[in-house]
Amino acid sequence: MPQDAAVPRHPRRRWGWTALALLALLGILAWRFWHHETPPAAPPPAAVTAVTAVVAAQDLPRYLTGIGTVQATTSVTVRVRVDGQLERIDFNEGQDVKAGDVLAQIDPRPLRAQLEQVRAAKARDAAQLANARVDLQRYLALAEQGASSRQQADTQAALVKQLDAAVQTDQAAVDYAAVQLGYTTIRSPISGRTGVRLIDVGNIVHAADANGLVVVNQIDPITVLFTLPEDAVGRVNAAMQEAGGQPLVVDVYPRDGTQKLAAGKLTLVNNQIDTTTGTVSLKATFDNPKHVLWPGQYVNVRLEIGTLKQAVAVETSVIQRGPNGPFVFVVKADDTAAVQPVRLGATQGSQTVIEDGLAPGTRVVVDGQLKLRAGVKVKEAPARADAGGAPATGAGAASSAAATSSAASARPAAAQP
Template identity: 35%
Template sequence: MRQFQVILRNSSVFAILIGLLTGCSEPAPQALTAPGLPEVGVYQVQSQSLAQVTELPGRTTDFRQAEIRPQVSGILQKRHFTEGQQVAAGELLYQIDPAPYQAALATAEANLSRAQAAATNAEQRLKRLQGLLASQVVSQQDVDDARATLLQAAAEVQAATAQRQVAQINLNYTRITAPIAGQIGRSLVTEGALLTANQSEVLATIRQLEPIYVDLTQSSSELLQLRRQIQHHGQQIVSVSLELEDGSQYPAQGELQFSEASVDPSSGMVTLRAVFPNPDGLLLPGMFVRASLAQAGQTNAVLVPQAAVKRLPKGATQVLVVNNQQQVEARQVTLGRSYQQYWVVQDGLAAGERVIVAGLQKVQPGAQVNAVAVQE
């Protein structure tokens, strides 16, 4: 009997412990909360002035280029420049053996002296005959013949003078000088080479790289639009900026100079040309660049984040607007060009209105929402 009481007492204690543990494991009752309005992120539409920028691919090209060729034949005696250096206009580059041309000049000068002497003699003879004509010692025919001889001698002097000039020019051509200032490339001939007048092979090439041209390609339709915008805003100068092949920005601004007068029929493209200062020689001919043409901008442009725009099945574009009653409205908008992460709105929105940019999937037009401002 005593043993039974102990077991019963122990069983009761065990039951109490089990009850306590079971009670602790039950969850506490939760308070009921009323459902709230859906929260959406909104962006307040802004208006600002935008710069109109057109990006075009292009390549750099020399401002001037001169191919050096001999104008007289002869043996090359000496090269007077260092390859790759800057040369000035008129600087001596090559010297052709001048000896044959010096001899030709001496011959031409001798011929000129002989012709001048003959002309002087003919003039004196004519004067003597004219003095004797009055006394009828000589006939009129003798005087006429003397006058013709003088005229012929004067013509010989003119011809000899021209020959002397040609000989002097040819002698001068033995000194091959730089026609323009610029950077000269490698020499394709060495001393001792036989040069031929006006040969097809160039001796060297001079490139003027300061300033430097950038040739750009643009479609004819885009060119028409560009010209209309320039005329509409009365721009006299279109500034151009460059992005180099490594993605860096060229420090100096350039100017658009002209466009080709015709369109390439195979591609429909037109070549535009801009000129850039290049004092440090950073730009070299043949480099690929991307040019940005800055045009007169758009004032009071209405901007909307691209994340707020929804495209409808038939191609229209729509945004959701939260009005002053915190109610959602569907608004169709007409979009212009993109600007950074925004669209330029041409119609359908006004500055100051709030468009939904976050939580679009939570709401429908007509719903009440809790609008929270976000920054783009």
């Protein structure tokens, strides 16, 4: 064999090197496995700041709501009742007046002269009557003596009666002239507030004029006329019977519903349903010493028709909606959030009654639900000052809103069940 020919390697040596490489690789993997640092556990989710409140059972008013218009209890257009020149105006526009206060004066001289004229006519007829009565006595005496006929006495008696009737007519004319003269002094027929003056001093006024002198509106007390659907008539009548003759309570709010303006009493349920609109008209009366209600003002009206005894209610903002229905976030004893399904009842203003799923004493999330999920820690929102400067914690303020009666603070809804 030639010396430069390649000599094949032994197969055992090749397999030995392969085994050593595998063992080295396994060693490296084992070393990395046993000495590799375990990655740190993920930190727990941060606590979510929220406003919470404790649910309480309470008596809640049941009510119906509608839109109403404020109206003056009595509205009078003061008109002149005799013709003449307007001599004086004795009121200021927008002035409060009482019944009987002088508002204006018409020139009284022509009517005073007429009164004197009819008084004189009465005096003349009264004198003639007195003379006729004396003559009657004379004729009667002569008739008894046979010196005069009985017919003459009867004629004189008829004349006495005629003159007596004339005197009575004159007295009626005197009374009428006195009344007409009294009409020259224009007085307010009611207590109320005057409006815009409709005529100025110096004008000639007539009893037949279309426009009056001024409009006087009685605004204390004042009334509100509002409507409810015809389906509410039965509930209103039932509530009136349950009240035992006591008037139902009516509250009014401004159109933005910020705060209650006044509380009054229901005074009228109209005796007929309007078939064109399917509504019934109702009227309520309110004391209005501070004039917070004004004729022509539009208001939201809430008519109380009963009470829900020991109802569990929360602010409507507490309730969330999900694919499985309504739910609320509750805070457990360990301050973690949990999802609690609920069954809803009637909505009373800004509160909703919970018929099932929520027990009194449960702590619920009122504000801050956006970042919440089940199991997340809940941290109470810090205290903040209210509009008046007084400090109020989120829990305390929300608990008060959720636990107090909606009769004092609820914004009226457009329709209630």
